[in-house]
Each structure stands twice: as C-alpha cells, then as structure tokens.
Amino acid sequence: MPVNSTHYLFLSLLLFSIGIMGALMRRNAIIIFMCIELMLNAVNLLLVAFSKIYGDADAQLFVFFIMVVAAVEVAVGLAIIVMMYRKVHSVDINILNRLKH
Amino acid sequence: MDIYGILFWVLSAIAVGCALGVILSRNPVNSVLFLILTFFAISGHYLLMNAQFLFIVNIIVYAGAIMVLFLFVVMLMNLNADVEPQKGQLVQLAGVIAGGILFLVVLAAIKTTQPQAIDKTTTDIGLITNLGKVLFTKFVLPFEISSVLFLSAMIGAVVIGKKEDTHNLQKGE
Structure with a gap:
C-alpha cells in the first residue's frame, strides 16, 4: 500500500499521544517541557504532510511560526525552571502545590 | 514497496521508538538525547516531503539550539537517574490510559477519512525562494x-x- 495521508495522520497522532502520556506520567518539569516540544513537532509533521498533499506553501509557513513560538516558549520556560530550581533545589512539580493550601 | 515507502517506515519507526525512549528513560540526559534523535527522524520526513528549508531549520533550530539549551539546563542542575522524581504506579497507569483513550478517540475519527494520495514528484514549494516570497507578502x-x-x-x-x-x-x- 503506498504511503498516503492516513499514514501521516496516524504517525502524527501516535507522536502526539506519546507526548500527552509523557506529560501526564513524569514529575520532572524539564521532561514535561520536552513532551510539549514533542507534541508541537507532531503537529508540524502533519502540517508539512498536508502542505505536500495540497501543494500549498502556507502550511510550511505555519510550521515556521510554530517553531518561533516554541523557541520563545523554551527560552522563557527554562528561565522559569532554573529560577524554581534556585528557590526549591528541585525540578519536581509535586513541590509546587502551595496554591492548594 | 518503493523507496519512499521504505524510508517512511524506517523514519517512522525511529521517531516513535525514540519518542517512547523520551518518556520511559529514567535519566533526563538520555531523554534529551532521545528527543534529539526524534527530531532528526522528523527532519528526515520533511526532506522526504520536499520541505528542504524546514529540514534545515528543524535541524539547526530544534536539534541544534533548543535541545542544546535543554541539555545545558539538565547538566547545570546535575540531574541523573538517582534524583529523578517518580510518580506512583497508579498515577502513571492513569496517564497512559488517558493518553491511550485520546489516541483511540482521534483514531476512530481519522479512520473514516478519505486517504489522499501523496504526489511523489519533486516540487519547489519547500525551497527558500518560494517560502520567502510567501512570508514577505502574505x-x-x-x-x-x-x-x-x-x-x-x-x-x-x-x-x-x-x-x-x-x-x-x-x-x-
């Protein structure tokens, strides 16, 4: 069976689900962050696949903007994680439950 | 099976296997390295789909810059498998079930879609000339x-x- 759009939908859905599972399973803030990057990349892959199928460059530009947003998010997010590590000496998200009390 | 199909399946296997490695490995440094491999596999998919500019940008920006930033932070904090916080078995199982249910629901939705054939001829929409024109006009x-x-x-x-x-x-x- 030749590769068609369903294969790419399936692959990208699989990567996205793995990202969701990782974000729910792990307690390390950095790993959760990496899982979010994985989900963004799954979406990028699908956008490029449909750009190829419909012969339209717009989707590739959207991938470009998603990469911009991901880079911004990583810069600010890692700054926050480093700051949190300096305060509580851990990257465990279960420590950050002070709003609960 | 043609060369496109073989490359697709090989790159997909690498991407999914390394993505599982990201969430399953205990050592955060290994997770970062697995994620870099995943990004390389996804970049290979971009090349396969004639998105040459995105292929280069993905390698330079994601694998080169963002993941190195992650690696620096992990090494700065001296994280390793010994200090890695673990969730309880029940919470992990709940996470897998929640992700699996999302997977099944969307899978059921995309199962009914009409498969669109991928045109394997070379196009130049992924080249920097064309993307630059669209970026600076539209x-x-x-x-x-x-x-x-x-x-x-x-x-x-x-x-x-x-x-x-x-x-x-x-x-x-």
Whole structure:
C-alpha cells in the first residue's frame, strides 16, 4: 500500500499521544517541557504532510511560526525552571502545590 | 514497496521508538538525547516531503539550539537517574490510559477519512525562494509580530533569570 495521508495522520497522532502520556506520567518539569516540544513537532509533521498533499506553501509557513513560538516558549520556560530550581533545589512539580493550601 | 515507502517506515519507526525512549528513560540526559534523535527522524520526513528549508531549520533550530539549551539546563542542575522524581504506579497507569483513550478517540475519527494520495514528484514549494516570497507578502504581519514576541521573550528570560541579590548568574537566551 503506498504511503498516503492516513499514514501521516496516524504517525502524527501516535507522536502526539506519546507526548500527552509523557506529560501526564513524569514529575520532572524539564521532561514535561520536552513532551510539549514533542507534541508541537507532531503537529508540524502533519502540517508539512498536508502542505505536500495540497501543494500549498502556507502550511510550511505555519510550521515556521510554530517553531518561533516554541523557541520563545523554551527560552522563557527554562528561565522559569532554573529560577524554581534556585528557590526549591528541585525540578519536581509535586513541590509546587502551595496554591492548594 | 518503493523507496519512499521504505524510508517512511524506517523514519517512522525511529521517531516513535525514540519518542517512547523520551518518556520511559529514567535519566533526563538520555531523554534529551532521545528527543534529539526524534527530531532528526522528523527532519528526515520533511526532506522526504520536499520541505528542504524546514529540514534545515528543524535541524539547526530544534536539534541544534533548543535541545542544546535543554541539555545545558539538565547538566547545570546535575540531574541523573538517582534524583529523578517518580510518580506512583497508579498515577502513571492513569496517564497512559488517558493518553491511550485520546489516541483511540482521534483514531476512530481519522479512520473514516478519505486517504489522499501523496504526489511523489519533486516540487519547489519547500525551497527558500518560494517560502520567502510567501512570508514577505502574505504573512508579513505575523512575521513582524513574531519579532516583537522574540524581543519580549528575550527581555522576559533575562528579567526572570536575574538574581535579586549578590552574584548575578544570568539565564538569558
């Protein structure tokens, strides 16, 4: 069976689900962050696949903007994680439950 | 099976296997390295689909810059498998079930879609000339806004990372 759009939908859905599972399973803030990057990349892959199928460059530009947003998010997010590590000496998200009390 | 199909399946296997490695490995450094491999596999998919510019940008920006930043932070904090916090078995199982249910629901939705054939002839929509033309005509406003976003992120990262007292160990971009 030749590769068609369903294969790419399936692959990208699989990567996205793995990202969701990782974000729910792990307690390390950095790993959760990496899982979010994985989900963004799954979406990028699908956008490029449909750009190829419909012969339209717009989707590739959207991938470009998603990469911009991901880079911004990583810069600010890692700054926050480093700051949190300096305060509580851990990257465990279960420590950050002070709003609960 | 043609060469496109073989490359598709090989790259997909690498991508999914390494993505599982990211969430299953105990050592955060291994997770980062697995994620870099995943990004390389996804870049291979871009090349397969004639998105040459995105292939290069993905390798330079994601694998080269973002993941190195992650690696620096992991090594700066001296994280390893011994200090890695673990969730309880029940919570992990709940996470897998929640992700699996999402997977099944969307899978049921995409199962009924009409498969679109992929045209394997070479096109030049992924080349930088064409993308640049579209970017600076149709998407010029989002482009400018993203530059403002970058500026605010740079300032934000410096402000957040600045130490209030004594020695200033700055965490910028």
